[in-house]
Amino acid sequence: MPASDLDLLLEAAHAAGNVALGFSGRTARRWDKPDGAGPVTEADIAVNTMLEEKLRTARPDYGWLSEESDDTAERLNREHVFIIDPIDGTRSFAEGSDIWAHSIAIARAGEITAAVVYLPARQKTFHAAKGQGAFLNGAPIRVGKRRDLSGAEVLTTRPNLEASHWRGATAPDIRRAHRPSLAYRMALVAQGKFDGMLTLRPAWEWDIAAGDLILREAGAEATDRRGNPLVFNNPHPSQDGVIAAGGAIHAQILAKLRPI
Numbered sequence: 587m588p589a590s591d592l593d594l595l596l597e598a599a600h601a602a603g604n605v606a607l608g609f610s611g612r613t614a615r616r617w618d619k620p621d622g623a624g625p626v627t628e629a630d631i632a633v634n635t636m637l638e639e640k641l642r643t644a645r646p647d648y649g650w651l652s653e654e655s656d657d658t659a660e661r662l663n664r665e666h667v668f669i670i671d672p673i674d675g676t677r678s679f680a681e682g683s684d685i686w687a688h689s690i691a692i693a694r695a696g697e698i699t700a701a702v703v704y705l706p707a708r709q710k711t712f713h714a715a716k717g718q719g720a721f722l723n724g725a726p727i728r729v730g731k732r733r734d735l736s737g738a739e740v741l742t743t744r745p746n747l748e749a750s751h752w753r754g755a756t757a758p759d760i761r762r763a764h765r766p767s768l769a770y771r772m773a774l775v776a777q778g779k780f781d782g783m784l785t786l787r788p789a790w791e792w793d794i795a796a797g798d799l800i801l802r803e804a805g806a807e808a809t810d811r812r813g814n815p816l817v818f819n820n821p822h823p824s825q826d827g828v829i830a831a832g833g834a835i836h837a838q839i840l841a842k843l844r845p846i
Contacts, residue, residue, distance in 0.1 A: 589644070592715040597691045598640050602633045602688040604708025605759040606673060610681045625676050626785040629656050633672035633688065640786035641668050648692070651823055653792045659821070666688035667693045667819045669795040674703075675767035684708050689769035691795035693818040701796035703769045712773040712800050719724035721775050729779040729806040734843070738781035739763055740831075746786045753844050754774060769826075771795025774803035775830050782831030783806040786811050797830070811843065 589597070616627045622726060623652050631638040634654040642650060645668070649661030652670040668690070673679050675686030676724050684707035691701040701723050703712040712727075714720040732738055741759045747762065766773050771783045772794065798816050803809040808816060808829040811827030 589593055589713070590633055591645075591692050592702075592713060592718075594641065594644055595692065595702045596711070596713060598637055599688050599690050599702040599704035599711065600706075601640065602637055602672065602690075603704055605629070605633050605636050606679070606688070607706055608632075610682070612680070614680065616680050623844065625680060626654065627673070627676060627680055629679065630676055634670070637670055637672060637690070641670075651792065651817070651819065657823070661823060665695060669693055669698075669792055669818060669823075669824045671769065671790075671792040675768045678766040682719075683766070684784060685766050685770065687767045687769045689767075689792065691799065692817075693743045693795065696817040696819055698795050698799035698818060701799040703773045703796045703800060705767075705770060710773075712776065712796075714800045714803040716799065716803070718803070720800045722773075722777055725776045727804050729776060729801070729804045729832045730781050732832065734779045735760065735782075735805055735835050735838035737761065741765060741774065741780050741783035742785065746784055749846055751786055752842055758839070758842050768793040769797045771773075772808070772828075772830055773800055776801045776806055777833075778804075780831070782835050782839065784811070784827070784829045786827045786843075787826050788824045788826060790816050791820070791825065794825065794828055802828050805832070806830055807833050809836070811846075813840050 587706040614627040649664030649667035671689040674689045688704045699716040736759045747757040798808050808830040
């Protein structure tokens, strides 16, 4: 019997971890992508090559969208699409840190239906399938119950708290935290370790696709910065920011943001 999509992603994620851990981040060959798109290492490329061969062999009728593959319009004609970030947190990986992740998801008609965020250096596997809940290393996870944004611990970067983004030129009274992997930030909110996360910059689909489903299956709200649902496999594969939190805090963040 063929493996389920989630089983396939779990197997692929752990294989990706074996490939990535075969490199030393500090000594892996590194270069900058064109147009200021950030760094890439030989480990990113090796993981991407392995994943594309493994996943597309298993599901030849699925489309492909990856940060480290040339994008084509072919994926737009497929009902199912793999959405992949071979290493989310490449800078962190290259610095020798353990805070980086493989982010692997499948979208069906624009909605994520299976997802894995795997941190091999920390032995953390977050996963979800549509309608089946969210899990960390096999144990169910749930978004936190906090309802008051004031004093909440929110994963975000300093520029997102600049006064110009907020009504009354006043950022919310939160405790700011940060992690270099966007996929990991989303998973930590799903786990209830943090009360929310936001990024107001455009977000690439490969960074957030897996986290979107893990969050929603854990009971969180995950939208763009305008409050719209995240829809995937777009011709230009990015979203207008991301806000993720339990329902009450999510609504308060949206209410405080200045309309654009």
